[in-house]
Amino acid sequence: MLSEQSAATVRATLPAVGAAIGEITERFYADLFTAHPELLRDVFNRGNQAAGTQRQALAGSFAAFAAHTVEHPHDRPDAMLGRIAHKHASLGIAPEQYAIVHKHLFGAIAAVLGEAVTPEVAAAWTEVYWLMANALIAIEKRLYEESGGGARREWQVVERVPETPDVVTFRLRPLDGAPVRDFRAGQYVSVRAELPDGARQTRQYSLSGAPGSNLRQISVKREPGSPTTPEGEVSNHLHARVHEGSVLELSEPYGDLVLDSGEETPLLLASAGIGVTPMVAMLAHLAATGHRAPVTVVHADRSPAAHALRADHETYTAKLPDASLHLWYEREAPEGAGTGLADLTDVPVAPGTRAYLCGPLPFMRAVRAQLIEKGVAPADVHYEVFGPDLWLARA
Template identity: 60%
Template sequence: MLSEQSAPVVRATLPAVGAAIGNITELFYRKLFDAHPELLRDVFNRGNQANGEQQKALAGSIAAFAGLPLEKPDARPDALLARIAHKHASLGITSDQYKTVHRHLFAAIAEVLGDAVTDEVASAWDEVYWLMANALIAIEARLYQEAGAAEGEVWQRMEITERRQETPDVVSFLLRPCDGRPAASFRPGQYVSVQVELPDGARQIRQYSLSSAPGRPNWRISVKRVRDMARPDGEVSSWLHEHAQPGDTLTVSAPFGDLVLPERDGPLLLASAGIGNTPILAMLGQLASTGSARRVIAVHADRSPADHAHREEQLGLVRTLPNARLHLWYEVPGDQAPEAAAGQADVGSLALPGDLTAYLCGPLPFMRAVRGDLLRLGVPAERIHYEVFGPDLWLGQ
């Protein structure tokens, strides 16, 4: 909660900060990477920096967090904070790094807003920053403790035991710890970070969902290749597709992520598109391995059956569940999928129970459309959960 002296200052200056937040975040990252080039090389996603998505996500999260204490003084955006904290933990972010961010962020604010940043304004926004930072630090400390790791020490070496070409653009890897122990348990829906050393010496990190159920000696990740090589968006996925082979080792984080299968008995909607079915596969696998009788409505959309990664596995898992059904939409169904509908997924056409909990994963347009259908059908917003691959440009809207 903001203090009585800071709240009116933040309220008065929020429009000006909001109007300039794009310029502020762009300048902030420039200052940060000029002072600490190793962060861009080895921590931050160079692709998201190049396409501007990271700047947009930071701007949105600051605006969302600053506005909430004014509207709801006793509330916190817990979903937003949890999503950011899990991502930070998967990167090994430490509490000291928040001081570095603070220094360069406030230098950028002062430079962009100039004389408008009085001592009173600086103090009020300093309070906003540390409210958010301390909340994240506390959540991340708990996540490290749950992972059995010291702060930031989340990495392990894992050997690739098997490589499978799932579709022309998706390859899966089975991973086991190099120390001979079984892979650690995780919650269905979680992801791991994978760090690879690229030809220029950078150690870039990307997140990949664990795409099979927990309880096995190996983990599985499924990597879709990003083919736009004019930018660095696809440099890690391309490296893995071109170079990673059985017997090679990778640097992999502990599992993190807050989109996880709930331990309840109510009906589920598991909706995915494209490579977004990877966390859904882990959820379906867990339900199947435990003999769950829950009602499950699975939805998947893709370009074609040939582009649907783990298609036969997903079909088989749904068949093993006594109260589950899979609804498929393909842009080009072809003769391979007579059971699928053509075109975009239409969740609004399904008969859905009123007490379901929904989990969505896929491109933002897909998730926005499904969420809109669910809200129109009366599903409460708090029962609709989602996972974003990359910076969260949606912010739970």
């Protein structure tokens, strides 16, 4: 909780900081990587840095935390903090790194805002930063403890399965043969790959297989890049260079987009593109545990041929006693599927439904709006963003 004096200062200066936060974060990352090039090489996603999406995510989360702190001083935005902490834990972020971030972030704030950063303003915003940082450190400490310390392990690829021209599934087992901790359907692991230039880049991939096995399964979409975004360094490396017998470093499972265990609640699982991966794991878990409440499955894709894990999607849905599958394809839609973007207008949604979304941000925003119109409580709509969480940055 902010002190009264700091809360008043933050409230008064929030518009100015918010207006300059993009410039501040750009300067912050430039200064940080100049002082610590190893962080860009081995910790931060170089593709997201090049595209600017990581800057947007940091700006959005820090500004949102500050606004929430002054508007709701007696509670914490735990959903946002939890999502960030899971990503940090999967990367192995350590408490001492928060002091490094503080040094360069506040150096950037002072450089951009100049004389407006009085000692009083600096103290107030430092208080905001450490409230957020210490909350994340505490959550990450708990996550590391729950995962047995959070150490990475080596896993060997035992099977490589082409799903579509752009998606490959890798099935892996622990190289040391030791038992593994189970995961919850919807979680992800971080995969660390050594690239040709020596960088050890890390990416998160949802576990697309069912829990309860000593194997891990990830389904990786090759990101080709575009005029505004670079091609995916790690995804292209995995597609080109990783085969049966290859060894990868994997983190323990993390992620908060998980089903509530043991509760017979109506569910809606909505995905688009490669966002199908956590949803297939959830469906596999529901089928294995005999979930009997209604399950509505929604998926949108470019075409049936681009629909990764389509057979699993259909098979697991068919195993549930009260489930329906609703598909949309932008082209080549077969009979029974919709053409174009997902539209839930005619999709029945049971009262009390809890919804889980994964896919591109415009898709999730549209689905969330339609679900709320249908009476689903906003608190019952949960989502996962692949890459930097830009939901807050574009809110």
